[in-house]
Amino acid sequence: MKPDESCPGRRAVFRGAALLGLAAVAGCTGRAGAPGRPASPSARPAAGPQAARAVRPSMYRLAPIAGDDAPQGTTGKLPVRHEPILHMDTGEKSMVLTFDDGPDPEYTPGILSTLRKHDVRAMFFVCGEQVEWNKDLLREMADDGHVIGNHTWTHPLLTQMSRKAIRSEIERTYEIIDDSIGEPPAWFRAPYGAWNRNVFRVGADLGMEPLAWTVDTLDWTEPGTRKIVRRVMDGAAPGVVVLSHDAGGNRSQSVAALRTYLPELLDEGYRLTVPRRRGA
Template structure:
């Protein structure tokens, strides 16, 4: 299936996905260091490529798949809502990018992040990751966090449990092979969550993450529009949703070159959630 055909198929799911995304993120949680996240406001539903609507004082050392084996943490609690923001002191935000990696756009976003020494999260699709493993390796080397966004970006609420497991497991396997460790975060395509997705994610050691601010970059609204949504939505704890694949993401590439230095100059610290395993 070509990328144009994939885009057409995904856009056909938009109407149902928007409603499901809104329901799936209701009552979403706040990312924090404690075991009992506090309730947080729910963002407006959106969509991207058929989807609803990732100088800093926080720095991570480059990740690596080598060294002594890590001790596994206790089994995760099965959530009923995804996290959509993070808690912590100061003006802290998280930038997230979905659907990649795409060699046309992802390297440019990584270059901008590296220029400003900022870490971000990339929720990758297995069918893209398996073709561009070198980009996952670069994300690892540069300290970014890679999350699971399924293999083919399907609407999980229309799949059975076995199909959902396959989508998630195959993607985690590719991530582990190219990135160096299995993902600790999962984002449902279209923001459409169901009980099976929460349960299977927890079984695989992944926490569910949504977002607070949607750039709507999948609609290609123009670079200024994307920049404006990020800057207008900036606030402590915000998680920003953008895309580095799934269509023409040249506007997203230009936008981050504009809003990232502006956020840093305004005193925001762009970081990623803490790792559970040391």
Template sequence: MTKDQLPPRLLTRRRALLAGAAAVGAAGTAGLFTTFAGDEPVRRATTPSPSPAPVAGPQARTAHKPSSYRLEPLMGYGPPRAAPRRTPVRRAPMLQVSGRGRRMVLTFDDGPDARYTPHMLDTLREYDIRAMFFVCGEMVAENPDLVARMADEGHVVGNHTWSHPLLTRLRRREIREEMERTSDIIEESCGERPAWFRAPYGAWNRAAFQIGAELGMDPLAWTVDTLDWTTPGTRTIVDRVENGAAPGVVVLSHDAGGDRSQSVQALRFYLPRLLDSGYHLTVPVRHYV
């Protein structure tokens, strides 16, 4: 009996079986290539299987070869990543912080020093206060564990150059080396590159601002200088902080670079007093222009 002699009902059933087999084969083939875990496609590594024997009936249309353009929508899912913001090149360092209320920032320079920094960290932790530490690279090399502790306890670690030179007397290449080398060792110590920098002696120049911005850092100076490096006495340091306290003030002290025992004692006195006076001691938030 020829195809033309088959009863119409048998012919229809045969076509339905062939169409169903083709659909199952296509679905199985698609399942070999892509499955989903969460929101991301996961491509399986599969061993090529032999091509199935041709099926009787009309041949399927040859599929187009995939191209990079056709596959592009499958490369990833989710919103596109935004380009990183470029840090603006400033002409002057920031001197104070903005925000509502009686906000102040405590900053400490030149460390970390194993003799004094741990005591300051202990006092800050006792009152659950976050501060900023502008560290020197050569000091970080000697005390990387202290930098890790700063970051772990929520403090901001800033760049204060490698060897505390006067930047205005250095060539551009030397300034970059001082700053970039310090950012590198900070990242090695706490896993994150600094977002803030401070020029030693407060000596800024155009090159320092430009290089700092290229390294992704904003410049921060200070509003109140305790001059604790002159060892004027604990009482004098406390008075300078309390008399200069005001919304937005940035206080400069030191945790290294000499005998800082007075600075350690002063922090224990003025910190609770500032809190009792209603000041909120915090760290700044970066703003882009």
């Protein structure tokens, strides 16, 4: 299945509904996720048989984030939350960088290169339809020690779907991540930041914690590299979760902004880390 060519129109229609739906979710930031993001036209089948590449464990051991917000090292159902996690209460000067909608062969490699240069790990919430054509890129993320999260298959507005349809969207992506890197996702993020009881329940049934964000870069609006950098630096604080994107449109500003704000955060003494993964 190729990326859905109707995505731009469909997501644009969902934009207003998603913003309205956010107001009903207790504990949410009040910011929109990233509406109106089309599937990247650059997402094409990778060359060669991807299944031939053996899954290998990450070359890094991650420094875990302590606290009750991190999933424990067990599989299976988790307690159903009533609101998503908005920040990581670490008690120290650390932050989490997250990137949604990928992987994308045009923009994700630039982000991975910058993270690698500074020896920093991040979280990538991927869409299954993007993974389907970019499995090698997903494996590269995992090999570099990044945490792979579930962002559904086609990036729909889940709050307007039945539980069965929600489960299908989430389960398909859960399975392709597990099949591709040999490890199921422990974290889930709802498209557009729109959550309801069914979304929380399906995620918990699959053993995934719901993660939202503290700082929204609004990079999907293409506001300019400087504005993205300013939003990250102005919002920097212990436990902050930053939302950015590596797919779903022109993400060249997001790639360029990371090259600027990441070393600035490190210079200010922030540790950029990721939550504890299963079995870590």
